Amino acid sequence: MSVVTTPVHLGLRDHLVGATLALVYLIILLATASDLAMSRDESFYVTAAESYGQWYAEVFEDSEKAFSRESIDRYWAYNNEHPALAKTVFAWTWLLDQRGWPSFREALGMDPAPLFPTPSSAYRFGGMLAGSLTLWLIYIFGARAADRRLGLFAALAYATLPRVFYHAHLDAFDVPIVLMVLWVTYAYWRSLVSKRWAIVTGIAYGCALATKHNAWLVPGVLLVHFAWVAGQEVARRKRGERERIVLVPYWLLAMVTIGPLLFYASWPWIWHDTVPRFLAYARFHLHHDYYNMAYFGVNYFRPPFPLSYPYVMTLFTVPFTIVLLMVFGIALRLRALMPELLAKRLMPRGELRADARATDVLWLGSALLPLLVFAMPNTPIFGGTKHWFTAYPFLCLFAGYAALHVIVSTESRLISRGLAEAGPVSILSMAVLLAPGFAETAHSHRFALSHYTLAAGGVPGAADYGMNRQFWGFTTGSVVEFLKQKMPNGGSVFLNDTTWGAFEMLKRDGLLPPNIRAEGRLTEADYVLVHHEHHMAEVDFQAWQAFGSVQPVHVLTYDGVPIVSIYEHPRRRRMSQVPAR
């Protein structure tokens, strides 16, 4: 027997549930975004978005000029190591915020105020939207393939993964690519029984290619899965059973035609010198620089990287309850993950059979591939967990199976004793299972890249293990109040890992006064920031030498673990010692 109660038909009600999930998440993301200063990579994409946005503005003003090679090269050369779709969305929301919406308001006789509360949220909106839509899609995929509660649980479990929640705020590609890969996978899965979904698969794949290079790996999973499914289908047909799967891979045809076309169309940079520019893009990622990443006390800066990295980091950063549910969920579906003959031989007493589309196999393949890629010794690991976020929706869907077992088990035990109604029990059980995610995510906010969960012993436990403390320098946002207090009349700050663009965004957002400026020379700055990462220790030592003291004036901590130290220039110290007249 099965725990799942697969709905016969998904309708408007289900999409309303999905949309509500997405909307609530979007509101929460918007409400909490200003707590997070921009990260390094975001600041680069802001520059890119502004450049691309200017091109789009030119398209409306002087399209002939805009489509000239000179114009395209001028506006699209920046950050040409990444395709354009996500940055284009950031550009559009920026244009909407700065031009479209103010003009619209003006036309209505109102003051021409921007749409978003802060400039940073205008750039970030596209990322937040992608994160929110992902929940909708997880719910629909889970509900359609298995059970509504499974879909709901999976969506909420994904939403409350602490690091996912952080990245979902950003104008970056790591969360949008999750949406795209999930969309491709879902559309492909539907195309196995419906030809028209092949077109959607092609469109989704084009968007995925245009979002981030993870997309290049997706066909590998789909091809293996399709071979599996087709093999089973052929065997069934030979046995005289009715047709269940479309054996012609229309989806593949769509992916190899629509996909590259959309990729090309969305990225003006490759409209000229297409082959060399595409090859440069490919080379950038095939020979990517290695950056520093601490793992169990070792600062890894070149291959070979540890094979255990993605698994341990997943264990250490995903709420432990959810990790166990993921593992148990996969174990529960083990029989459906095998070819039928093998399942009969290895688990003869079992009744669970794979569905015709081998959904479990598809989900497991989609979950494992990103993890396997980042377990390869030559794959750079500098991005922490974000690079295999594409695995998480599928792992959360498996977690949903185990969660359903818990929920139904609780329900049946209580109901059979007449102790409770099914509804409240079901909701309460799900809430309890999701509580660690909610609690950890709430606690991690502002410090998500420093956050570690129960399996690591929390933040201090991870520090004991010598795990990476943070990256991208966004925690500067958490010392803004200190800097303002120390420099009421302005001054300068050495930013360490924070980029100039990210620092300037704090000013554009109104969080930092304009008279506090970034200083590129450590010895000349009034205050020196040190973002604590293993390999940043040298900046501490530089400050000791430059200022003749090992004493910071401020240490920002998270759960007692140092995140940012701030050193004060002796001249500033002397100034603060002069009694005010």
Added chain:
Amino acid sequence: MSLLGIDREGSSSDSSGSAGSTFTSRPVQTTISGRAPAPRWASPWWLLFLGLAIAEVVALGVREHRVPTETDWAGAADYVRSQLAAQDAITVAPGWADPLLRLYLGDRMTAKISGRSDLAAFERLWVLSIRGANAPDAPKRAPNFSQTFGRVRVERFDLGPSKVLVDLVDAIHDARVTRRIEGIDDPCILRTFPPSVLQGGLGGGIVAPRQRFQCDFERHWLWVGQTLIESLDLSPRRCVWSHPQGADPISITYPDIPLGTRIVLYGGLDYHDERDREKGPVTLRVLLNEREIGSFVHRDGDGMARYEIDLRRELGAAQPGATLPQRGDLKLEVSAAEPYRRSFCWAGSTQSGVRKEAP
């Protein structure tokens, strides 16, 4: 796998061509998502997940509650500050709490304490520890003093009188520094420079001290003086910067210094220059009154390596009755056949013997 019920499950969604599964053998209950039978696998073991989830939330609260407060740190620091003597070292455990130690006690700490190679120059060690951690360089015995301040424990280890006679890093300004050019030792003059302007940051290099022996004004890195490097294990090391110029040595001579019975040296390179483990070795020769008493080759990957010279053995004074010279001219020569990015930096001392603990 009976616990999981896997081998008893029915088919999933579209295994039979239609959505849902069929259950015929047991009574059906109505649940929030529709009908579901009273499952055979419905085991109380599944409820463990609910317990785990609750425990995980509680554990988060406990972790937050256990974080030492500012009052704890300040109380511990105030006590140590009130007891601190001139030859005391201070450390913290675990090591990641070092910025907090320096926040609260940094006014009483110097680069000599934070960048020490060992505890030889110190007579007591104060350890502030949290989470029950032990300092790796503390003696493996009970402390001479221990008191807790909230969640911060303060321990003091009495190490005994220091055997250090001359700290060669402290004494660098009393040394003579030369560089050999075409067989002639050319003096490097000790000068006081204006404060250096340093770009800083990752790979931003070290800060040159204002007072240093500049050996070549065209090669700005060719100087000798006190500094602090990030060693291969990413820890701070206070040392004498002696970047080799090539096969011809840079020499640092300490004239007529107390010698004792042994010389302890540490040598290594800046993290960025050593971590790739691909560049050539650096040779450190040690001469006493122009006689070689030790020669060490530092290879990438050695980190801040310890070199020890037993003067009794090296000077043939191991026999009973033989005497060691009390004083002498100690010279260190640094050379490398391939000097590119050989940011060699060393520390050391002459010592009158071996202390039982923290030698």
